Amino acid sequence: MELNFLIPRKGSKKKKLRLGRGQGSGKGGTCGRGHKGAKSRSGYSKKLGFEGGQMPIQRRIPKFGFRSPNRKKYFIISLDSIQELVDRGKVSNIINKQTLLDNRLLNKKNGLVKILAGRKILKYPLKITASKFSKKAVFYIQKAGGEALSV
Numbered sequence: 001m002e003l004n005f006l007i008p009r010k011g012s013k014k015k016k017l018r019l020g021r022g023q024g025s026g027k028g029g030t031c032g033r034g035h036k037g038a039k040s041r042s043g044y045s046k047k048l049g050f051e052g053g054q055m056p057i058q059r060r061i062p063k064f065g066f067r068s069p070n071r072k073k074y075f076i077i078s079l080d081s082i083q084e085l086v087d088r089g090k091v092s093n094i095i096n097k098q099t100l101l102d103n104r105l106l107n108k109k110n111g112l113v114k115i116l117a118g119r120k121i122l123k124y125p126l127k128i129t130a131s132k133f134s135k136k137a138v139f140y141i142q143k144a145g146g147e148a149l150s151v
Contacts (some may be wrong), residue, residue, distance in 0.1 A: 075110035079137055080118030082126070093146075096129040115141075115148070122146065 019031040033040040049056045077100065078079060087089045088105050098107040106113065117126060117136035125145035133141075138148045 025057070034132070035142060072112055074112045074114035076114050076116055076133060077105055077130075078116050078118035079122055079140060081105060081122045082115075083118075083120050083122055086124055094127045094129075095123065097151075 012100055018025065019027045020029075022028045028125060030040065038044050049058055051057070082095060091099050096105065099107065100113065113138045114129040114132040114134070116134045117131045117140050122140050122144035126141065127147045127149065128141060129149045129151055131151055133148045133150065141148045
């Protein structure tokens with residue numbers, strides 16, 4: 001067997017339908033486009049979201065809310081995950097952004113960090129540095145004898 005002798009199986013290849021080649025072909029005259037209208041014209045392409053002249057859904061639904069372009073996005077870390085790192089012996093008593101980066105709780109892309117209180121309570125006094133803390137998180141950190149330092 002050689003490559004130049006290979007042929008497709010019978011019935012697997014269909015001939016392309018030739019449009020506009022007379023009435024006998026079944027697709028002559030209007031070539032399957034119907035009569036008049038935008039879709040029958042050459043170069044027609046409808047806009048994204050076009051609903052045939054009906055008011056499109058993105059314009060029917062009212063706009064609401066406000067999104068500030070300057071809003072700050074915080075990456076959230078719970079005290080549970082910090083406690084797990086301490087239990088595994090991966091961190092010392094000082095926890096900052098670099099420590100979280102080293103232990104893969106943060107990416108370099110994540111700018112601001114917010115610490116939230118989790119379900120578990122801290123067992124060790126830790127000095128935690130972050131952009132923001134929840135009130136409960138500060139309470140639990142101080143209850144354990146640690147410090148919550150905002151950057």
